[in-house]
Amino acid sequence: MASRPTISDVAEASRVSISTVSLVMNGKGPVADATRQRVLAAADRLGYAPSRSARGLAARRTGNIGFVLREDHFRQSEPFYTRVFLGAEFEARRRGLYVLLSTVPDPYDPARHAPRFLTEHSVDGVVVAGGVDATLLEQLRARSIPFVLADYAWDDSPTVSADNRSGGRAVADHFVAQGHTRVGYLGADPEHPSPAERRDAYLGAMAEVGHPVPDGWVVTADGPSDRQTGALNAGLLLDRAPRPTAVFCANDALALGLLDAASERGLAIPDDLAVAGFDDVDGAALAKPPLTTVRIHKETLGETALGLLAEGLTGAVEEIPPRTLVPTELVVRASA
Amino acid sequence: MASRPTISDVAEASRVSISTVSLVMNGKGPVADATRQRVLAAADRLGYAPSRSARGLAARRTGNIGFVLREDHFRQSEPFYTRVFLGAEFEARRRGLYVLLSTVPDPYDPARHAPRFLTEHSVDGVVVAGGVDATLLEQLRARSIPFVLADYAWDDSPTVSADNRSGGRAVADHFVAQGHTRVGYLGADPEHPSPAERRDAYLGAMAEVGHPVPDGWVVTADGPSDRQTGALNAGLLLDRAPRPTAVFCANDALALGLLDAASERGLAIPDDLAVAGFDDVDGAALAKPPLTTVRIHKETLGETALGLLAEGLTGAVEEIPPRTLVPTELVVRASA
DNA sequence: CGCTTCGATCAAAGCGCTTCGATTTTCGAC
DNA sequence: GTCGAAAATCGAAGCGCTTTGATCGAAGCG
Known part of the structure; x- marks a missing residue:
């Protein structure tokens, strides 16, 4: 042959x-x-x-882009970052690039866990999705490997994230339009910048229309952003008197937990309590009742990050815009 | 510098x-x-x-291995293939190889969706995880790109899969040990060879010990292997009189659906009905009650497939063993 | 002591492509 | 027609590595 x-x-x-x-x-x-x-x-x-x-x-280019993800993010059952990856892969294909996926454990030991492409120079640039150990980012910088963060922020490195602020504002507007004036907030994972942005935009918008949220109704749990944490901390809002009539949760996992807690307490959704989340995960539409939430276009996040990186590689790396927002979209379902 | x-x-x-x-x-x-x-x-x-x-x-080798996965398998919330991939990545790292992950849609149009490495010759071999369109496999064969299947079988191509038979037998043995003599089976996805192997081993083992399973208690649904299908078809077993005292489900998703259906009917698990699944997905341990199941070591599946492929690449490709089994393990929890 | 053998090392020929500077062609303007 | 500039094409020098066949000593042998 x-x-x-x-x-x-x-x-x-x-x-x-x-x-x-x-x-x-x-x-x-x-x-x-x-x-x-x-x-x-x-x-x-x-x-x-x-x-x-x-x-x-x-x-002297490899045509490869590294995609770094924390291992627990990759194997978690909600396929958030999986979809970010798919978006990146899609964009890479359009540009004739290959994506090398590499997961890193957390905590991260730079000596043992460093992705191979770091030492082997087998990528032209890297997309880092979600929070990773800062040491890794420092390593990238030290070796002057260009990188773009997706759904995370670190120092003044180029970042692509969902438009958390307008999402938070949209929820506030929606609550107000539904006649709510006494609303609360449930958050978690204080380290990640996104929840904070969502909260601030939401609280700001409520204050602007004359219905500021009292401190007692703003709960930020000290755990991970998951369903259990949501259910566990829901009591801090639900068992209070008076109780808010609507609650915005920093993400869908927490919101689903809140729904669990509300159901245990026999509260009717949305009549006794309106609930909104953020992300629009697969489970949101299947919840009982279906969850009103702010949709993040996960694939777009990955596409955009890879696109910016690729552009940067063919020009001046310094010119990658430091902060790029991907639009979000309020999806109104039955829960609010 | x-x-x-x-x-x-x-x-x-x-x-x-x-x-x-x-x-x-x-x-x-x-x-x-x-x-x-x-x-x-x-x-x-x-x-x-x-x-x-x-x-x-x-x-004239690339040092790259392609990893092909159906897109819906990749983004599904149960991270089964994700973990197979992680295992493959791990083994690749040990061998100094890179893994290029490529998803293909289903249905698959060979002209439009063919993974790039197929035409670009950018991999030395391919691991195919889970069921994919046969056209893709034919393409691989036509271009004489060596490949190994993981958790699937096609023609006489080399395959790595879980030891479904001994898993099915283990469940039968366990049921018998618990004193059950009247047992049933719930399956789905008739196209995939694995469920069939589990079923046959299970039914065979029950027959051997003198408690053959009557046809009426062997249900194979015509849908996908998921929780909904399980719940939907559970009635065919649960609403029968007499009803089996124990049911083996071809996988955990179906088993969880069966638990849902049992709970709706007010059946006590495992007293009224013992339930066992297969896979040991993340949700199995969290189910109420925790699910007895057969554990598949997903990472080992990927590791083994990649290892065989890599070995084959350095020698005669024809010598990759056609069928390799990865051991399974019965995990007894509260449901049976 | 000369000759073979074998282990250790090396020189050089590519692998298939990009890219720079040189060369040839084309074409409009005169 | 002729000339010069612009457009089109080409030759050749690498890029950093693997691999083959050759070379070179030192050890083993009769």
Whole structure:
């Protein structure tokens, strides 16, 4: 069986030099239209695809992008980051790049857990999704590997995140439009910047329309942002007298926990208590009642991050915009 | 800043030729121990890591392994294949290989959805996890790209799967040990070979000990293997009179659905009805009551598949064993 | 003591591509 | 027609590594 065709096979078949074939394959340089067609036709006929190794060697780029994710985020059952990854993969495909997924444990030991591409220089840049140990980010910076964060923020590194503020505001507006004036907030995971933004925008918007949220109705639990934490801390809002008539939760997991707690207490949703979340996870639409929430376009998050990174790689890395927002969208279901 | 060190920097620093450095870095050829040490020390001191592109070009291997997964399997909330992937990644790391994850939609259109590495020759081999469209497998075969299936079977291609038979037998033995003689089976997804193996081993074992399962108590739903299907079809077993005292479900999702249905009917688990599943998903231990099930070591599945593939690549591909089993383990919890 | 053997090392020839500078062609303006 | 500039094409020099065949000593042998 004939071995895989090379650039010179194509050159020969289309009667041009390999330089010209290279120019055509990369869409560079001035090439006569007729020549271009001829080369492309020959390449197609021969089933030619440039060798990534050779290309990488000659052009001193790898064409690979690293995608780093905390291991527990990757294997958690809510496929949030999985979808961010899919978005990145999709965008990478459009740009002819490959994505190398690498998970890092938490806590992270830089000596033992460093992703291989860090030492092996096998990527041109890295997308970091979600919170990771700062040591890793410092390592990236120290080796001057360009990176973009998705759904996280660190120092003044370029970041892509959901538009948490407008999402928080949208929930407040919705509550007000439904006639609520006495509303609360349930949050968790104080370390992550996103919940804080959601909270501040929400509280700010309520205050603006003359219904400030009293401190007692703002609960930020000290645990992870999950359903159990939500259920556990719900009491701090539900067992109070007076009780808020609507609660905004920093994310859907907490909101689902709050629904559990409300159901245990025999509260009718949304009549006794309106509940809104954030993220629009798969389970939100299946909840009883279906959860009103702010949708984050997870794939778009990944797409955008990878796109910015790729753009930055072909130009001045310093020019990656420091902060990019992906729009959010209020999805009104039965819970509020 | 000095650019990245190359093999000749190491050669110079350790006063040998680059050939020798190459031999050392690859652990090949006869090299004096003193020389080896000297080279390794120099490499370490300079922070040298071989360029993958150069290596790939010269050795005409890429050092990449493709990992193919159906998109819906990847983004489903139960992280089964995610963990298979992690296992593969882990093994790849040990062997100095990279894994390129590629999802394919279902249905699969070979013209539009073919993973890029298929045409770009950017992998040395492929691990296919779970069921995928046969067209893809045919494409792989046609291009003579070696591949290993994980948790699936097709034609006579090399396969790694959980030891479904001994798992099914273990459940039967456990039921019998608990004194059950009138037992049932609930399955779904008739296309996948694994459930069938579990069922056959289970039914066979029950028959052997003199308690054959009547046809009426063997239900195989025509839908996907998920919780809803389980709950929906549970009635076929639970509303029968007489009713079995124990039911083995082809996987945990179905078992959880069966638990839902049992709880709706007010049946006490395990006193009125004992239930066992298969897989040991994350939710199994959290179910009410915690689910007795057969554990599949998902990471081992991926590790094994990648390992076999890698071995095959360095030798005769034809010699990959056609069928490899990963042990399963009965985990007894409260439901049976 | 000369000759073979074998272990250790090396020089050089690529692998398939990009890219730079050089060369050839084309074409409008005169 | 002729000339110069711009457009199109090309040759050749690497990119950093692997691998083959050759070289070179030192040890073993009769």
